[in-house]
Every structure is written in C-alpha cells, then in structure tokens.
Amino acid sequence: MPPADPSPAAPSVWRRLLARRAPHRRSGSGLPARSAIRALVWARRASQAGFAALFLALLCATAFRGTFTAKADTAIRMKWPVEGFLLADPFVALLTALASRGVYRGMAWSVALLALTLVFGRVFCGWICPFGTLHHLTAWVFPSRYGKGASRVEANHTHGYQRAKYYLLFAFLAAAAAGSAIGGLFDPICICVRAIGLSVIPALQYVGGHGLAAASSLNERHVQAASDAAQDLLAQTVWQPRQFYFHQSWFIGSLLVATLFMNRFIPRFWCRVLCPLGALLGLFSRFALFGMEKDHAKCTDCNLCLVHCQGADSPQGGVKWRQDECHMCLNCETACPEDVIKFRFLPGRASTVTAPDTGRRTALATFAAGAAAIPLVRIADAGSLDANYDPRVIRPPGAVEERAFLERCIRCAECMKVCPNNALHPALFEAGIEGLWTPILIARIGYCEPSCVLCGDVCPTGAIQKIDEKQKLGIGQAPIKIGTAFYDHGRCLPWSMQTPCIVCEEFCPTSPKAIWVEEVDAEVRASTPGPNGEPPDMKRVHLQRPHVDPALCIGCGACEKVCPVQDKPAVYVTSVGETRSKSNVILLENTNYNAPG
C-alpha cells in the first residue's frame, strides 16, 4: 500500500485527486519515490488482478456447455487453452520431464516463464500467480493482531522456516526421478484448479442454487423469472446446469481454508514456506538481470520496507537482500523514505545473497527421502500396481498405463473440472497414498459420455492422451475400454425380483449393445394372501434378464449410473478389462502381448 497522503484533509474528492498528482512526499528525507517505481507498483497490482481474473475465467470455461452455432457433427473441444497456466508452469514441466523423460506438447511454454525469471527474478510469484494473489489479498484483508505494526515487521523478517519449500522441492524432484509426479499435490496452480474447481465453485453453486430456489418458491412471477434468469446465467458462465459433487472434496476445501488462515500469522505463508514452484523459481532467480541495490549508510531503521514486504527477503538496511526469496513486488522501494533501496538492471551484488541458504546435508537428506518414498508406497498393497489392484481405480479414457500415468499425473483436476457428467473424481486412498487426488471414475455419480474426449483435451501432461472420437468409440479400430460391467443378481430386479426393468440395456451406448437380454417366463408370488388366508397365488411374468458381453463392454458406467436400485446398484463397473493395461484383463485375447497398443 502507498504511504498515507500527507496533505491535510481535502474538502472534496476532486481536490484530493489533484493533490495526488503532486510528487509523493514521504517522511524522513521527504524525497518522493521514483515515479517509475510508483507506476510499476500499480502495474503489478493490475497484473495481479488481471491474471487472477484470467485464471478464474479459464477455470470457469473448463466445462462443456454446448452452443447453437455448432453443427451436429462438429468435434467438441475446448475453445480456449483452459489449462494454459499449467502449461506455463516450470515445476510441473520439470516433474513430468524427470519422471517420464519427455516434455509433453504445450509444456514447452514453461520455458517462457523460466526466461521471465532469468530476467526479472520471481516476478511470477508477485505479479502473476493466482494463488500468490489470493494469499496477498487474504493477508491484507484478514490480518490478525500478530499481523500489524511491530508484530508484522517481525513476521516479515527472513526466517529459517522459509527453507522448508526448498526441501519440499528437492524431495518432490527426487520422487519424480523415482517415477512419480506426486509433487503436483503442492503445485500452486494445481491447488488453485483443484480447490476452486472442485470445492469453492460447487459450494458456491450449492449456496447460490438453494438461495435462488428459495426465491423461486415465493410464487411471485417476477421473482421467479428473475431467479430463473440468474440460474441460467450462472449455469452458462460460472457453473453447470446441475449441481456437481466431488468425492471427499471436503478435504481439499479444508486444506485451502487452512492454508489461507495461516496468513493471519505469517503473511503469504504458502509462498514463503511451502511453495515448491516458488522455490524452483528462487533457484533460477540468482541469474536474474534485474534486482535490488542498497545504500546501507542512508538507512534509518524505520522498517517501513518490512511492513510492506511480501517475500520476507530482508529488504531493510544493514543486512543482505535475499534475491531468491523476493517476489519483486517493489513495495519496499516505494515505502523507503531514505533512498536506501533501488531496483535496477544489472545491480551490484555487494549486499545481495543470491542462493538459498539450505544446508547441504539437509538438502541431501530430503532428496533421499523423496527418492525412497516412492518404492516405499508402492510396496504397500493399496494402490499397488502388481498385487491386489483396487477395482475402483477406473482411470479416464485415454489414460496411459498406470506406471506411466503416475509419472505424468500432477493431480491438477482439470479433467475432473471439465467432465460434463461429473464422472471423474479425486481419489482419496483408492489408488494408494501415492494416488491421492488422481482422477478416478465414480459411475454412480456420473458415467463416461461415449462421444466425449474432453479430459484428454485439457490434460496438460499427457497422463490422459489427446484421443479423438474415432479412437474412443472404436470407428475402424478397437474402442477404448476403461473397465467392465458386472451384475449383482441378488439386487437386480428382473433377476431376483421378477420385475421388468432393463434401463441398463436402454442406456448401453455400444452398437451392438454390450448388454443383451435373455427373454424368460418366470414364476412370481403375489404379494397378498388369498381371501381365506390361503398362500398367495403364483403367476407367470415375462422378463428380460440382462447379461454383459465382456468383449463389447467399454466400462463407461452408464448402466451403473441409471440402475434404479438406488443405494447400491445391481450393475457396477470395475477397472478390469481396461485397454491401457496388459495385466488387468479378463479375456485371453486381450492378454496378447504382441498385439499393438
């Protein structure tokens, strides 16, 4: 924030605006801050607001809402590069490159962000990152009594705990080299997409939807019309026409709240202490051409720079500036009344520390811990790739084989956000602890829409490949299967209750249908006894009893979704038979190791 206006209380807004145009006079020397720096601080604020808005706009656009302009056979894809922030994320690029030995398609954009860091330092953290902006805002709006005055100055000194993010970074990079992109759990962009997309937006819809429904129930025509119009507008822009639910998403939402709450004690807690992307950019910022020079002699220890410091990077006189911690917000130079602090190109480095002060042993230890963690979690049976594989781990269509999948999946939740049927969900421990928040299909909540390929379209890392409709539906080739359906005869209406049903068969999308029916005439007992207490009559009913053809079933889960046995469906899908695996199969012909694919 700029220092308080020194002019006396102005009688009118107009007068105050004029007063602002005069050079900004500060306490102490009374010299004004350079106008270029003051302009840059406002540019930074505009940049933060603009990128946060862009991020939210792209996140809300990560959905298919249909359009009247498209022809019937127009391929359905995202209009915008909605995963753009992730493509530009060098931490994600490095994780997946280390794990999969490749840089997938758009991930090459992350080089641009690296280039920006090499010129200006961690400007991403201070100017661009939407999660950083969220923390900046939270620390500003909700400071605790420890977040003001002298306590705030103390909090904004450089602390040893800020090294934690480097250790996290080392551990995640080692884990990636060991074959797991699990570091995505801590990537700030992934957290933003996951927490806002899977928790905040659905929660807002829940509250907003119920509020507008309550307005509708007033039975006042104009109120109803306005409420319906608002519902339509929100469904077409922010959320979807129906409420989305995400598996165990309370956990994701609570972690977001907890992280934001920490700003009351340590401003920008996340960015200073935990963010591995910030740490990675911090490592590269030592090469930055733009930076700070200090004139220690002029410093009066007023600590105004520390009050407004974002990165806790020691901007004050008497100590060296910590370039790797600085977010380049430029608040310190604006606040400094004595011209101690100057930002410029190719600054002298006499009073600058460029590299993090991580202890070598701790760095090695964390690196080793990260590398050791992966074999450790993979020998535990839950989520094991080779033994006792969990039947609920149904991956999205186009997902690569499980080992390669874990090398690439960064848990960004783009696929879950875009899924039009609310079919994809963040796993809790279904896929083992390593599979936390990787996508699984829960058919009871939503099935995989056969002609849809949007999850692969938005996946930034190729964990879900960019397949097209022909590959998915199997036009001129074998279709992509994600699992196989099974009947629970004890719960199925025609099988055990002699009641006609076959909604599953109706919804089965393959042609010919993977669900076929056997026509039978069966005996059924009437529900009421005879007039004189005789046993109830038996009568014959004609039934169609459904069966699954495992060679045709693609595991989409439409049958499970529509099964009228509400709580635990009589037909359900498990992952066995998925095309991506050569081992998780039923049929002999799918076990052919020489077959292509």
Added chain:
Amino acid sequence: MRDRPTRREMIQRLGAAGLVLGGAALGAGLRWDRGGFDVHRAAGDRQVRDFRLKGASAAPLPELVVAKGDPDPAVLTRRAIDALGGMARYVSRGDVVVVKPNIGWDRLPIHAANTNPTVVATVVQMAFEAGAKQVVVTDASCNDPSRCFQRSGIWRATHNLGATVVLPAEHRFRTMRLNGDVLDEWPVYTPLVNADKLINVPVAKHHNLAKYTGAMKNWYGALGGRRNRLHQNIDVSVADLATFLRPTLVVVDATRVLVRNGPQGGNVDDTRELNTVIATADQVAADAYGVGLIGQKREAVAYLKMGHERGLGTMEWETLRVKEV
C-alpha cells in the same frame, strides 16, 4: 450485606426471560410438525394439462395425415400439417408455443435416435408463420443435455429461426401431483406446462422394453427425478403421462426410423429411410400408425391399449378420416 437487585432490575430480568420463553413457544407452535405418515396425502382425480383445440371444426378435415414420398423432411412436414388444416388452425396469433421433440440421446441425425432437426425446424417455422409470439424448443435429455442438443442438430436449426431453446436444468423442475395410477407426485419439467399450445414432435423408433416409442412415450421427457424407476411399469407410466399431457398437435417424424437397438441406436445399419411424416391431434392414433412403420404390431404395445381404454384417443386409426399426401 447481600447485593439484591432493585425492583426495576428484577422486572427487566423477568421480562427478558419471559420474552425468550414466549418467543421459543411461539416459534415451536408455529412450526410444530405433528409427524406421522399420511398427514399430507391428497386424493383426487388424475391431473390433466389439456392443450387440445376446443370445439370441432366445421369443415370435414382429415384427422390423421400421412405425408410420404419426398426426400425433403421440410416438404413432408409442411404437406402433412397443411393437409390437417394448416398450422393457423392450431396456433393463434400471440401464442406461446412449446415444441417437444425427442432430444434424448447423444446421437447424430443419421442415427435416428432423436427427432430429425429439419422436421423440428419446419414445425417451428410454421408456428412463427401462424403468428406465435414465442416458440420454445425443449426436452429433458437422457445423456448430457448440452451434447444432445448440439449434436442432434436441433439447437442450431431452431435457434437460427428465432426459437427459444431451453436446456434442462435442475431449477426448471417443480414437483407436481399427477395422480396417475403409478405416477403420483413427480418433478415436472416446467417449460412444457407453461404454454398456450403444446406440439409433440417425436421420432418413431424401436424400444426394447416398450416395443415402440413415439408420441406417448415422448412425455418421459416431461419428468425429472429418478425416472429410471418408470421402467418397472413402463406401460402404465406412459399411459399416465399421456393422460397428464394432451398436446395440441402431434407431428411424428418417420423420415428415418430405428428398427433395432432402440431407443438409443447408434448404428446407421439399424435404421430405415421411410420418408414419412404423420400429423394428427390424436396421440394414440399417431402411435398406433407409427408402430406399423417399424414392423411391430399395435396389440403388442400395452400402453396403446391403455390409452385407448382411457379415452385419450383411438388405436383403431382406420376409423379416423385418414388422408395420404
């Protein structure tokens, strides 16, 4: 000495406690739920939303028109409705007309699982020509609605004519009492009942459980909630729905029909090109005629018989004034 409250203070404290107690008692009394089942059960006749024309026409116009032979669905639709007396007979100036096609499935027009977009567009066009103030096109789809509306081609075709295309959303369903034999209280899709005139524009196709789906079964799209339960008594459900909704006009698209793997299809080999459009005000007769087009017998479709017996129309379509054009 004990610190005793003054009289004034005592009255204030007693008054405050009394107010809180009284407020709690009042609140509990106003919102007292006596509980138990059957407290709110209503009784009564089957509910009906009747959009049919009142009064018979003077001229001996045909009652069921079958247009066939032209490869252009627009020509067939226009011919059929004109032979029935023209759209102006059914739609008055300033009407809000709701057109209910079948947009149930994420299938392309060639698969014949949804109503042909040209047939729907022609009905919309004719309704506007007859002076309709607003034409709403809507359905409550089975698959993802955005995908069904877009890929059926109906969204684009009718939006371009100025129709209001309404996609289903949770807030558009309101629970209503139908008082049918099996359908008691269900969430009803409100755009279908908030109309001056209701035109049913189904596609004739095979249905594995009900044998045939056309006009009457098309009203499944009027319900929300867990309508997968309806299959357990599909025939009575369909009859209940056709009792509830009596359309102004029925235009059956049989330009291309699905003869196997219905109602969803997905394979062009399962379809037959028939180049036929049927127009009538009798939803039972429309279905009785349509059943024959997919090679089934009307006696095998139980809901037709129920509709006939309930007096919703006649399954003996030959008894009507039939005209082929």
